[in-house]
Amino acid sequence: MISIRNVSKWYGDFRVLDGCSTAVGKGEVVVVCGPSGSGKSTLIKCVNGLEPFQQGDIRVDGTSLADPKTDLPRLRARVGMVFQHFELFPHLSVIDNLCLAQIKVLGRSREAARDKGMALLARVGLAEQAQKHPGQLSGGQQQRVAIARALAMDPVVMLFDEPTSALDPEMVSEVLEVMVQLAQEGMTMMCVTHEMGFARRVADRVIFMDRGAILEDVPADQFFAAPRAERTREFLSKILDH
Numbered sequence: 440m441i442s443i444r445n446v447s448k449w450y451g452d453f454r455v456l457d458g459c460s461t462a463v464g465k466g467e468v469v470v471v472c473g474p475s476g477s478g479k480s481t482l483i484k485c486v487n488g489l490e491p492f493q494q495g496d497i498r499v500d501g502t503s504l505a506d507p508k509t510d511l512p513r514l515r516a517r518v519g520m521v522f523q524h525f526e527l528f529p530h531l532s533v534i535d536n537l538c539l540a541q542i543k544v545l546g547r548s549r550e551a552a553r554d555k556g557m558a559l560l561a562r563v564g565l566a567e568q569a570q571k572h573p574g575q576l577s578g579g580q581q582q583r584v585a586i587a588r589a590l591a592m593d594p595v596v597m598l599f600d601e602p603t604s605a606l607d608p609e610m611v612s613e614v615l616e617v618m619v620q621l622a623q624e625g626m627t628m629m630c631v632t633h634e635m636g637f638a639r640r641v642a643d644r645v646i647f648m649d650r651g652a653i654l655e656d657v658p659a660d661q662f663f664a665a666p667r668a669e670r671t672r673e674f675l676s677k678i679l680d681h
């Protein structure tokens with residue numbers, strides 16, 4: 440579903456991605472971890488065309504991101520993205536947040552968008568909050584709204600960039616539960632996260648990045664049992680020890 444082949448990206452002289460290659464099959468869940476500044480967000484943003492790259496190619500369901508003829512808005516409509524800071528529209532109600540792109544981008548009727556939106560809110564346990572504004576919800580609830588909003592577009596893949604790292608600790612699990620459920624339903628997912636409990640439960644593979652490069656890309660059980668690179672072992676010992 441996602442193929443990343445030898446992708447490099449520079450900011451001026453600084454090489455932020457260094458020959459990254461990996462693939463995510465249909466229904467696979469891949470967790471991406473690594474130290475701050477290692478290029479995780481950049482890589483994931485390249486996958487839905489939010490960041491350009493200078494070398495290599497990325498394909499999503501066969502569509503090339505490197506091809507200048509690719510209709511990026513159309514591609515993005517099929518790739519769900521969930522960010523650390525939710526990125527909901529603060530001036531719109533929760534249900535209107537879910538309807539907007541369905542109507543504007545997919546051309547759905549207001550009624551169809553609303554039905555879909557309400558069904559998804561029920562699925563993330565927030566049907567009662569539909570008329571509220573994002574500011575009236577907790578961080579965990581806002582992130583669940585953001586996930587529902589992405590799902591409303593019927594994405595072929597879902598990308599997550601540290602979806603729980605801005606949350607108070609007691610709200611992390613309600614968001615992870617929604618993600619676990621999605622994974623178990625067969626959604627193709629690429630998740631930047633340091634929630635290793637989540638990785639152990641649902642990840643098929645774990646990718647470890649450092650200084651723009653993919654240092655490990657291995658089955659999850661193997662990653663936890665015997666990480667190969669010294670750099671990975673060091674990183675894991677830091678995040679697992681507390």
Ligand SMILES: Nc1ncnc2c1ncn2[C@@H]1O[C@H](COP(=O)(O)OP(=O)(O)O)[C@@H](O)[C@H]1O
Pocket residue numbers: 450453455473474475476477478479480481482
């Ligand atoms: N717009 C930018 N211009 C220059 N450097 C950037 C820009 N965005 C990110 N970087 C740098 O690229 C590196 C990787 O960033 P990022 O992908 O956000 O890492 P991560 O998500 O792993 O923390 C960091 O060193 C960061 O400072």
Ligand SMILES: [Mg+2]
Pocket residue numbers: 479480481600601
């Ligand atoms: Mg990041």
